[in-house]
Amino acid sequence: MEKFKIFYLSTFCLSLFISSCSQSPKLYKKEFSQKVSNKYAKQFIEGLKGGYYQGTPEEHFHIQEAMILDTTFSDPYREMGAPRVKRGINTETMKKYKKAVELDPESWQGYRGYLYLYFYRDYDNAIKDFDELDALTPNFVDYPQSENIDFMRGIAYMMKKEYPKAQEYFKKFFDHESKSGDLNYIESRAFMYYGITYFETGEFDKALEKFELGIMYNKNADLMYWKAKTLKVLGKRPLEIKKTLENSKELLAKGYNSRRPYVEEFYQTYMEDIDDLLNSI
Structure with a gap:
């Protein structure tokens, strides 16, 4: 009998709660001014910096709430795209970035171009x-x-x-x-790529000039390798070429080379490349 009373009381309380909710449909509805909604949307995205890893359910909850609060806010779409590009989910990635670019091209069109260049080779x-x-x-x-x-x-x-x-x-x-008058902070691959364009057009002296300029500011395995390739084409002494390649190998073993997370770098140098060139001398 006692159990029946408890069950009856619980059922009555539940029905009363449901009834009150149905009579007050706005009780749990989010009602903010547009200004406040925009503010909260930004707070949801800023909150991602607090330790929510990309692609996790917790991160997606924050992003989706931001999208609901402010449909004109571009950042949530960019945040949705970031973990997808790293996981190789190509179609979904570019859908998200397309929306981000539509909403705020100045912020995200260049970033999408960066993805096309490095990740998709488009x-x-x-x-x-x-x-x-x-x-x-x-x-x-x-x-x-x-x-x-x-x-x-x-x-x-x-x-x-x-x-x-x-x-x-x-x-x-x-x-x-x-x-600024200072080339020290310029990446070694900038000198390398500039030199490669002259190497490929047969202007080997100009190519060598770019490689040596880069080496002056940043001793790097890739630059040493391309310098050696150019020295060989120019018919320089084999001992000079071999010494340059040995320097390249040593630098590569220490990690002084161009590399990129998630994808291969353009013209990335490997030990096999150096060895092949050594064996050809």
Whole structure:
């Protein structure tokens, strides 16, 4: 009998709760002004920095709440795309970035171009994104993902084998970055790529000049390897070439080479490349 009373009381309380909710449909509805909604949406995205790993359910909860609160906010779509590109979910990645670019092209079009260049090797779409971003920000050098836009355009044209066009953008890059008078902070691969465009067009003296300039500021396995290749083409002494390649091997073993997380770097040097060139001398 006692159990029946408890069951009856519990059922009555549940029905009363449901009834009260049905009579007050707005009781649990989020009602904010647009200004407050936008503020909370940004807070959800900023909260991701507190230790929510990319691609986790917890991160997705924050992102989805931000999307609901502010449908014009581009950052949630970019955040949805980031873990997908790292996991190779290509179609879903670009859907998210397309939406982010539609909502805020100045913030995300260059970043999408960066993905087209490094992750998808889609050089035409990368150039298209870089050119369109450049038009949106005249008289200003953009740095999507902290990389000079002209440097990335130079890489894209280099990989399309349009070497004079690549040289045009590499020159713009070096002219801009050299304004401080200090080349120490410029990545070694910038010198290497610039030199490769001359190597591929048969201008070996100019190529060697770029490689040696890069080595002056940053001793790097890739630069040493390309210097050795150029020395061989120019018919230099075998002992000089071998010494350069031995330096390249030593630097590579210590990790002084260009590399990139998730994907292979352009013209990345491997021990097998060095050994093959050594054996050909």
